[in-house]
Amino acid sequence: MRRYGTENVYFFENNVEIDFYVPLDNLAIQVSMQVLDNIDTRxxxxxxxxxxxxxxxxxxxxxxxxxxxxxxxxxxINIEVIPIWKWLLDN
Structure with missing residues (x-):
C-alpha cells in the first residue's frame, strides 16, 4: 500500500481469493511463506x-x-515467484 497508495490497492472478490490487486498496473499479488515444495499450497x-x-x-x-x-x-499463465526481500528492494 505504501508503494501503490491505499486508493489503488484492492482485494479482488468475485469468488477469487487474490490477496491484492492493483488495477492501474493490472497486477495481482498473492503472499505465501512457501509454495515450491508444498504441492497443496502451490x-x-x-x-x-x-x-x-x-x-x-x-x-x-x-x-x-x-x-x-x-x-x-x-x-x-506466467507466475513470478519472488522472495519478499527482493520485492521490497525493487523500484
Whole structure:
C-alpha cells in the first residue's frame, strides 16, 4: 500500500481469493511463506491466479514468498515467484 497508495490497492472478490490487486498496473499479488515444495499450497495459490484470469485476462501475477524464487507456468499463465526481500528492494 505504501508503494501503490491505499486508493489503488484492492482485494479482488468475485469468488477469487487474490490477496491484492492493483488495477492501474493490472497486477495481482498473492503472499505465501512457501509454495515450491508444498504441492497443496502451490495449487491453492496458483489456482487463484487462474480464476482471476477468467475475470481479468493478462494480469501480471506475482507470488511473494519468504525466500523462494522461480517462474511457474500454470495453465498458460506466467507466475513470478519472488522472495519478499527482493520485492521490497525493487523500484
Amino acid at each position: 495449487k491453492r495459490e496458483t489456482r487463484a491466479f487462474v480464476k482471476l484470469n477468467n475475470f481479468i485476462p493478462n494480469a501480471k501475477c506475482i507470488l511473494i514468498t519468504n525466500s523462494e524464487e522461480a517462474v511457474i507456468d500454470c495453465d498458460g
